[in-house]
Amino acid sequence: MPRTPEDHFAQAAHRHYEDAVYLHDDGRLPNADHHYGFSVECALKSLLLRHLNATTAPYKPGGMPVPWPWTRDSSGKPKKHGHLPDLWSEVATLARGRSGNTLAAMLNSSTPFATWDVAHRYHGGPMLSSTTMNERKAAATQILTLHQQTLITGVLQ
Amino acid sequence: MTPSGGIVRFDDARPIALAIAREAVTEGLDGVLIRDVLGRFCLALDDRHRELPEEAVARWRAELTERLGLYAAPNTILRASELFAAEAVFDSPRILDEPELAGHFGPGRIRTLDNTVVGEDWSHVTIPSPLESGIQTARVALYGFKGGVGRSTAAYMLGKHLADRGWCVLVVDLDLESPGSGALLLNEEAAPQYGLVDHLVEFALRNAEGLDLVERASGVSITGNGELWVAPARGRGSGNAPYAYVDKLNRVYSDAVGGALPSFADRLECAVSACGMAVAERSRQPDVILLDSRAGIHDIAAIAISRLCDLALLFGSDNSQTWQGYGDLFAAWRSSGQAEAIREKLRMVASMVPDKRRADYLGTFRDHAWTCFSVLYDDLPPGDMSGFNPSPEDTAAPHYPIPILFSLDLVGLDGAANPGWSEQTFAQAAYEEFLDTAMRLITEGLQ
Secondary structure, rough: OOOOOHHHHHHHHHHHHHHHHHHHHOOHHHHHHHHHHHHHHHHHHHHHHHOOOOEOOOOOOOOOOOOOOEEEEEOOOOEEOOOOOHHHHHHHHHHOOOHHHHHHHHHHHOOOOOOHHHHHHHHHOOOOOOOHHHHHHHHHHHHHHHHHHHHHOOOOO | OOOHHHHHOOOHHHHHHHHHHHHHHOOOOOEEEEEEOOOEOOOOOOEOOOOOOOOHHHHHHHHHHHHHHHHHEEEEEHHHHHHHOOHHHHHHOEEEHHHHHHHHHOOOOOEEEEEEOOOOHHHHHOOOOOOOOOOOOEEEEEOOOOOOOHHHHHHHHHHHHHHOOOOOOEEEEEOOOOOOHHHHOOOOOOOOOOOOOEEEEEEEEOOOOOOOOEEEEEOOOOOOEEEEEOOOOOOOOOOOOOHHHHHOOOOOOOOOOOOOOOOHHHHHHHHHHHHHHHHHHHOOOEEEEEEEEEOOOOOOHHHHHHHHHHEEEEEEEEOHHHHHHHHHHHHHHOOOOHHHHHHHOEEEEEEOOOOOHHHHHHHHHHHHHHHOOOOOOOOOOOOOOOOOOOOOOOOOOOOOOOOEEOOHHOOOOOOOOOOOHHHHHHHHHHHHHHHHHHHHHOOOOOO
């Protein structure tokens, strides 16, 4: 069983990915897309918590832990890390130093999730081309592979 | 095998992990023993084509967790079938064979994957591939475990000596943190616009074409038709904007394995090749490239010695820091299975030999060097001539020192303020044997 928020995000990343592939293979594209987006989001949140100084601790002492990772911005204010596509560029900004370059290089190229929107889960069925789906699947695969390597090597790739 | 006091430290963990991995080899399993950046171990087993002996696996998991203490990875046994991308682990090009897990322990094959933050290039020894033109270029690294052993001055002397005998020589200053040979061979105003550091930064953005990287050595008169070129670490800048050396240096080591950016080692190799090509474009292809490597156990030294050169001249003086330093380095080569590949590239240079005690000093130096090098030589019973195990007296052996005599006149020498210093008697006497021997070693393959 996962014990920490980052372990929960790590497991959820894989669950979303597997469900996305299952739905994608069956041609059920809108929900497949929804899960690809969440698999990337969960993997990035796991990395944020493990390697990029994010936390789910309470914003103020004595408060409640929050269900999302957050960091402090340059003025010291808490910055919540939410959904794609913003999360993609937020993590790209935080990845620096000798490690983290593979992730930074990956995230600094244009995101195939630019038009992905968490609100699409309420839509009747967004139009998704097979090219878009394949690009999103490829990006999710790449990020989950990097996430796996980071867990094994102990260093952000 | 219980470490003293029951606390497992970094060095204790490896033998414990290897002992358990050997059991997996005996069971006929394939896999990878992985050490993470903190030094923690896990054993990844390949169950894609065969079932695992579950009882043994459960025992190994418990033993690894219990015996490694804090050096057990969070998950001590990984199964290929449960990984998101098993091939990223099992087919990693960074996997190495481990002599202590060799086939005689059983029918299985467990290899190792060591994840470090820096220094990975020490354990990947290769010979540089010939240039596209097919013309041979000898590549020689000059390295000192400790700084201040006359390495850059030797690069200058050797470069000039070779050029005076007709060879086209390029000296590349790889000492990015404390540039040396560039400044010794070039007046500041004669330096090219850009240095090696610029190539490393620009290449990351695919913007390195057309950089002015090399210049003929200034203030050095070459006799005959040889040439002496320099690729400094630092350029003089374009004049359009301030030359921000430190800002660039702080970015050059980024390594992005499998990402869009080639690794630092690849980029350094490209930068050296680009310097060679720049000389070829302006004159002719260099016959010899001298790589003035930086001191210490540093990534640049690792890449220069392990990958960029055919011959590495190891500078040192006879003291305990020198032998401890080289001893650590040689032990790392041995334990990563690189002894055979590296040893014949190496040659020791005794760089500060006191003239008056020359014979005694060199005798002691040679014995200390031989002891140090013996970890890279084959372990053979007396009389067995089948392997590589030269005697201390073998003058062609890697440990046998090439001497450079110590001269007070060379200490703190300002080459720019003393033109023609290298022709003076003190310099010629100090370097005579070094220059003759090094030139023979370098050029015998070029004839």
